Amino acid sequence: MKECEHALGLGSRRCSRGERGDDLAALVIEACAREGTSLESGDIVIVTSKIVSKAEGRVRPQIEREAAFAEETVRVVAARDRGASLTRIVENRLGIVGAAAGIDASNTAPGTVLLLSLDPDASARALAAALRAAKAPPRHPARTTRATDEPAARLQGLRGAVRSA
Incomplete structure (x- = not known):
């Protein structure tokens, strides 16, 4: 190899x-x-x-982040309230366990979030x-x-x- x-x-x-x-x-x-x-x-x-x-156009306005989170989440595995923020580890619809259901706001246009592919x-x-x-x-x-x-x-x-x- x-x-x-x-x-x-x-x-x-x-x-x-x-x-x-x-x-x-x-x-x-x-x-x-x-x-x-x-x-x-x-x-x-x-x-x-x-x-x-x-x-694939899996971009949503930041304001829709919570709705997207609800759509992408199958179950919450763990949550931690830190006062100003809530960290959630979830299983998403793809079976991936991770933070925020794979929804990401880094390296994307301001005011938007990215969702994972529908079918990677x-x-x-x-x-x-x-x-x-x-x-x-x-x-x-x-x-x-x-x-x-x-x-x-x-x-x-x-x-x-x-x-x-």
């Missing part, structure tokens, strides 16, 4: 931070071109949930298919493409070759 050879940030100053209707495959390919690299068969592509949510796996499959169609790898398709909010994905983009010996 090879280690990551190259990482690029789709949310960096030089790359798109994501907008409704963005073609994620085009953003990945353009970012690779700017960095002087390309995708190869077997590469792993990771895109943050934030970029996917923006592209479908988003990942669509991105993988679009990248395959754009690139047409010679041997086998990319093994993994996943829309995620896991800590490793905070790199906002990753190009690494993982191949069996």
